[in-house]
């Protein structure tokens with residue numbers, strides 16, 4: 001394999017070689033038999049293109065706007081825990097890469113660099129992934145230096161702070177105490193999508209959290225359209241899970257997402273080559289996405305429509 005990776009899968013292999021097995025497994029693993037983990041990727045493979053020819057694609061515009069933030073492409077960094085396991089600079093390096101790619105970084109509630117450090121390190125647009133325990137936010141906000149303690153502490157801390165009684169009422173409460181836009185992550189059904197819109201969220205992220213929780217959750221790309229149809233354009237819909245190619249980004253947009261988020265590939269880039277690696281991961285996806293737009297006849301993201309893809313059910 002070339003030392004300079006040419007696609008996201010090669011970054012994964014470099015990360016595997018660079019990381020202690022325990023850390024690599026923490027990033028790469030999924031729930032139980034990892035059926036959904038595989039499906040997140042493989043469901044994309046079953047969607048094909050309906051390319052249009054003789055469209056002027058001499059200029060391609062990848063940019064888009066998410067909640068009034070103009071970004072260079074519909075590719076956002078998903079919240080993932082403990083970047084210091086991948087690189088000593090942790091989330092600070094990731095945020096710098098996000099800024100240089102002109103995209104949004106979602107900082108995890110369980111980040112290993114403090115919110116303040118990340119904020120001071122770049123002018124990247126940052127969203128924050130919030131659970132509901134403010135004490136824990138402060139605790140996790142402390143820079144965690146001792147990497148060997150990270151994994152063992154993580155599970156105990158996570159269990160302490162996860163509140164199994166969380167309900168829609170808590171979301172309503174959160175909505176009532178802030179004017180900040182709230183996006184809800186983890187929606188996979190029309191029922192929950194409708195409920196979320198009723199509560200007043202500013203956006204929905206169709207996600208099975210990287211297939212790390214419930215095996216046999218559907219692949220997110222397969223769940224996307226149900227949510228899109230239920231929401232009827234009332235709020236923007238983002239999706240994540242299994243996006244590894246620019247073609248995947250295109251397919252998600254064609255099925256109704258405004259943008260995708262990238263989880264594991266970002267930490268693989270970070271583990272393999274630090275800030276530069278994260279930048280390369282995003283740049284490679286952007287290059288592939290641009291090529292896909294050209295070859296399907298879409299000069300801008302607005303030109304990408306449902307008619308540009310064919311799902312398995314639609315095959316003759």
Ligand code: FNR
Pocket residue numbers: 026027028040078079080081108109110129185207208209210211212240241242243261262263264265
């Ligand atoms: C995650 N994810 C996640 N999500 C979240 O809301 N808060 C978190 O702290 C984490 N932590 C986390 C750690 C690791 C190691 C992984 C791989 C994932 C889920 C993440 O935001 C996203 O939904 C998935 O990673 C998207 O799938 P891909 O791109 O990894 O296939």
